[in-house]
Amino acid sequence: MTTHITDLPPEVLELIGAFLSNRVILNATLACRHFHRHLSSFLWKHVAASVARRNVDVDNLRVHSKWVRSLRYVDYEGQLPLDYYDISFPTLSVLELGSRSLKVSGPGPSAEEYTANWTRLIRLNPTVRDLSLTFPTDFAQVHTELFETIMASLYRPRRLQVDCTGSCEVPYSVQQSLWRVVSCFEEVEFASYDQARQGASLDVDLSRIKRLTYLPFNNDGVVDYDLKVLTACRGLTRLRWGNDFGQISVATFVGYLKHSTWPQLDDLALESVRQSDKEFAHVMGLVPPLKHLRLEGKNFGPLCFNQLQKRHFTTLRALHMELCHSLTSRMALDILLNCQHLEEFSARFISQDDLLATPQPWVCLGLRCLKCAFIGNTDELDSDELDSDDNNNNWQTFEHLSKLRYLEKIDLRWQDTPGSHSYHIVSGVLQWRLGYGLERLATLRRLRTIRFDTKAQNLGWEDVQFMLVHLTSLEKVFGGLSRHWKFEVELSMLLRVRGVFHES
Template sequence: MTLIADLPPEVFRLIGDYLEKRDILNLVLTCRLFHQLYYPLLWKDISTIKPGHDEPIHSVEQLRAHAEWVHYIEYGPLPLEYYDISFPNLRTLHRLEPTEDSTQQTQTMPLMTTRMTTTLKEQDLNWARFIQLNPNIRNIICLYRSKVEFKSTQFWQAVGTHLQSPRLLMMSRFCVHNLSENEAQVLWRAIGRFEELFYMGEERQLGLSHLRTMYTDTDLDTDKEDHCSTLKRISFFAKNSSHPEWHLRFFSRYRNLIKLYWRRSKSQYSMEGLAWHLEQQQWPQLEDLHLDGVIASDQDLATVVCQLPPSLKHFGLGSGDFGPLCFRHLRERFFDTLVTLDLEGCDTFTSRMALDVLLNCHRLEEFKAAAISLNDLYSTPQPWVCLGLKHLKVTFINDIKDNNYNNGNEDNNEDNNEDNNEDNNEDNSEDSNEDYNEDNNEDNNEDNSDNSDVNSDDSDNSDNNDDNVNNEDNSIDGINNSGSALVFEQVSRLRRLGTDILGSGLQIKFVHHKAPPRID
């Protein structure tokens, strides 16, 4: 008889990956076997400070004793001795910063300004020492919770020189106007060591000279491959920025980019500048481009699309006038290669354009659009070719007129019932004229019985159609609206051919068309 204790350790570890920390703690307290197997998981993901508290959760001795089990840690600000611990398997460092309340309280004390500055410099040195002791860190998360100036030159210097294989850097609520010129140069050099950057910062009250300092490093031009070849993915959100050309200057350093997500507070984008960099083949391997917060014309967007490299597979636009000119370039150049298309935020991306995508992009796996007209869908019943579609998000507008396809299969079933009744009655009358009177009664009875069977079968078919249409497993809300059976037919076909679209990947909404307000 096989017992649970006979399972191999790798099975237990796999089970542990799906358990909450509270459940793991209960298992650890159950028996010696579970304690041995699952106790290390309690230390895999830890935090050193409780929110709203200054006292560390774990002592230095506890952290040293369990250091080999730690893979993810939320760290700092802590006493000096905590920065002298080596975690051999640490992969993700979430650097905690002082809360805004605590820093504001310190800043309101003029006599403590020198002491605060000294403390910040010491913290910077502590962080640099921690990085030097943990060169296996791959991911760094810096979510700044205050807007005071942080001395971080030594920290970023250590990140740029000591980490062996940095992968992801996340910086949120970062204020570049708090950086000195030297700090900015050290920061951008460190960023170039990572494979992926997620940056969300503010640029308020920055002049051109300061921006030039932030985003320009002449030393990088002399040794570009050494500093800039690693970074491949950038997600960049600059709040309150009015000089996008300096962002492009920053992006152009990294010639091996395969992903660029550029989001700004809604303002005029430098489309000419972006098109120029694309024309110069600054990013020849670019596969994923997403622009958000765009205020640009169809012509401006078209100049960008026509310069995109042929390697493009994923394209998204959060706003802007995406018109017929831009769509023509997209169709001619990328319909055969597009895997992801997100134009949900573009009201000018029409229903006909969306259907054209579904009818021609055979590699498409994810598609988001604002709306598709059911009337347009009814007029183009050709099957969708995107057999690999996994995620579809769109609103279908119920604007079918003249009852061309009123209530889907239900009307078809009603028409079938009426036709069957008429045909059967005609047959009955013909038989009654040809047969003997005695047989007429029997034939009529039998035919009427058959009629009732046919009608009941048609009624059952109607019920079955309704059941299929409203089946919760299909995850299509509002599918029983007028004309929605057209959508169900297309989605069902994709499912029969093997696509994994149904479920959480399908977000469809049906709304009734509303006439525009009358203007007198």
């Protein structure tokens, strides 16, 4: 019979170790030889080394290389010793290589020398599936051998992240080699200067790409090339395009949708949607039924919302609309009332008057993340008491929130439009106080993170005590707790003493 944890079989100890933090595992391995034998491998699963903080000895890294699953090398004004690039990691699956600053002249290595080290490391580790490359500013000097090695060595590539902060002219041969590498991966995040946007043609098959985040830095008003890239990725299931969608010809984009260019697309994120409500409604009506949608724009009106409701409400899992400033309170409430499978939702605000006028229960009972301000009509910012109308508003809102038993994160901050300041709005936000509905939230056993608006809350000692007792998974609280700064310090200390992180 097992009488002590050290009597457990190694398989059970390793299973337990998978749920422990590195700090706990380190303390256990230092205290017990048995734990050291069976748990040490967890300390080497994720390794990070850099010039600025060379906390991993190269000889130890070589000895324990068989346990490394994720490796991150970052240079600051130089490079790691060459020995770090001469290690083979038999089970390495995630590799991040980057440079924050690179000097071409002087004691620092050139870009060719730098990427030669990367090339050697990648050649030694063909098991890498997820690759992240943060290139130095002199990206034009990167040797194409690096890209050729990636294509030839990695036999099961999955995810690629390319990031280059430089704005220099990139040789066509380098650009071609880079895009051939891109074509080998299923998921790509491209944040770099793209020479091809200047008119250079690319002869690359991008049909393998399923998830694409395209963030070209040189915004030259040229969107024809962007559309060529997007239409070449016919197998896309996720598209996140960081360029100005307002420059796109709606007729052209709608034409691609009518021809089912992306039949499997279910995740879409677009920035700077400046088309009219009527124009963008055509796009919303032709995009395949979406599970994830993120939009930024000013003209999301009733026509777009009708298309969203007809075509996407039954499939949506995540909907982020906090940057759609024309999304009304009524629209946001209709989403909660009708999107049964919704797990993540963000909007600017919901009026508590609309909540009172529509008491029907929300159907999104599986909601995990909610980002929305609930706005009432309190007039006095400095009042310690709420009147009866605000009490009813608070109670109705808490009644809805109490049904979201899977809720893990809630963000109650008011999302201002860029350049505006609506500090007065804090006088009407939802108050987390006992007697006004807070006691209803005892059902939220999974809630881990709460974000209040700055200076919006005026909680008492008993309110915070209630949250600590009943919100058993609570880990982090952001935002002000009291309008009296001395009492704010006391409440913050109470949270921290109980192991809950707080930041005003």
